Amino acid sequence: MPPPEDEDDSALFRAAIGAVTPLRKVDAPAPARPRPRPRARMAEQDEAQALGEFARLLRTDTPLEAGDVASHRRDTLPARLFQRLKRGQYSVQDELDLHGxxxxxxxxxxxxxxxDARAHEHGCVRIIHGKGLQSDGGAPVLKNLVDRLLRQRNDVLAFHSAPPAQGGTGAVLVLLARR
Known part of the structure; x- marks a missing residue:
């Protein structure tokens, strides 16, 4: 027999279920919302500080563009050795790829x-920084970082963008001083 039309849904539900026994009351608090995932605030601050310092360096000097050649030679290095580096005539003993x-x-x-290269007494290494075509703001970030950092190091005698067969303007060959 169908239920009468005038009964409400809750009464129909209680009638269908029958007798129920309530659960005993628990005094434990309701579960709280899950805590948010922790943020690495110090790492974010370090990254922001490094970007700030790097931006300051870019403002003080003209930044390199994607197709520009990165080049530097200490006065103590003979010009003929620098020419050999520019032509890629040194054997690369180790390589670092900074993409991503x-x-x-x-x-x-x-x-x-x-x-590590200095500890292993490598004379020439290659650093691949990429051309920076996907860099935000136009200036290739990693290329300029590598250029600025290598200029500051005492163990770097010279560096120059690699020949086209070895990475072109997306990589540098670095001539290191011996210990």
Missing amino acids: ASVLQAERLLRDFLL
Whole structure:
């Protein structure tokens, strides 16, 4: 027999279920909303500081563009050795690829790489920074970071953009001083 039309839905539900026994009351508080995932605030601050320092460096000097050649030679290095470096005539003993790294990661990787290269007494290394065609703001970030950092290091005698067969303006060959 169909239920009468005038009964409300809650009464129909109680009639269908039958007798129920209530659960005993628990004094525990209701579960709280899940806590938000922790943020690495210090890492974010370090990244922002590194970007700020890098932006300051870019403002003080003219930044390199994607197709520009990165080049530097210490006065103590003979010109003929620098010419050999420019032509890619040194054997590259190790290589670092910075593609996809943030500024902070790239700086740390580059510093560690150069320390390791010096410890292994490598004379010439290649650093691949990319051409920076996808960089926000136009200036290739990693290329300029590598250029500025290599100029500051005492163990770097010279560096120059690699010949086209070795990466062109997306990489640099670095001549390191011996220990």
